[in-house]
Amino acid sequence: MKSAENRKKFEELLRRWILLEEGTINEANKLTRDSKNPMVRAVIDLLRIDSEKHKHILQTIQQSLTSTVTFTTDDLKVVGSFVDKHMTIEKDAIETAEQALALTSLPIPKLLLSHLLGDEKSHDAYVAELNDIKIYMAKGTD
Numbered sequence: 019m020k021s022a023e024n025r026k027k028f029e030e031l032l033r034r035w036i037l038l039e040e041g042t043i044n045e046a047n048k049l050t051r052d053s054k055n056p057m058v059r060a061v062i063d064l065l066r067i068d069s070e071k072h073k074h075i076l077q078t079i080q081q082s083l084t085s086t087v088t089f090t091t092d093d094l095k096v097v098g099s100f101v102d103k104h105m106t107i108e109k110d111a112i113e114t115a116e117q118a119l120a121l122t123s124l125p126i127p128k129l130l131l132s133h134l135l136g137d138e139k140s141h142d143a144y145v146a147e148l149n150d151i152k153i154y155m156a157k158g159t160d
């Protein structure tokens with residue numbers, strides 16, 4: 019982080035973002051509490067669960083700001099084996115999702131599946147980026 023001012027602004031943005039995610043989670047929980055329709059819950063869960071994920075990751079980043087993060091060789095092994103496995107799994111998931119999507123014309127499942135396919139593409143890209151960043155992680159190992 020460049021300056022103390024930027025750092026303060028960054029922390030403030032993380033706090034604001036977490037509040038937005040919490041707003042989505044609370045609203046989704048309130049709306050679906052009494053719903054007996056699993057499809058209604060699914061269309062809302064698609065965002066609610068992502069908000070849970072975003073909140074969790076943002077909080078981890080927030081906590082990491084108060085300490086120095088280093089990676090041990092064991093940490094790298096964990097990340098490495100995750101990357102190795104998921105290089106294939108996420109590509110498989112994309113292919114499977116594309117085939118499933120092509121076979122449905124029902125509007126709600128189609129909408130949900132097309133967003134899940136987008137997620138799978140994003141997972142695939144993420145794993146590739148993670149593979150690249152392993153070099154950076156290795157610099158800070160013991």
Ligand SMILES: [Fe+2]
Pocket residue numbers: 039068069072
């Ligand atoms: Fe979000």
Ligand SMILES: [Fe+2]
Pocket residue numbers: 108111137138141
């Ligand atoms: Fe995935």
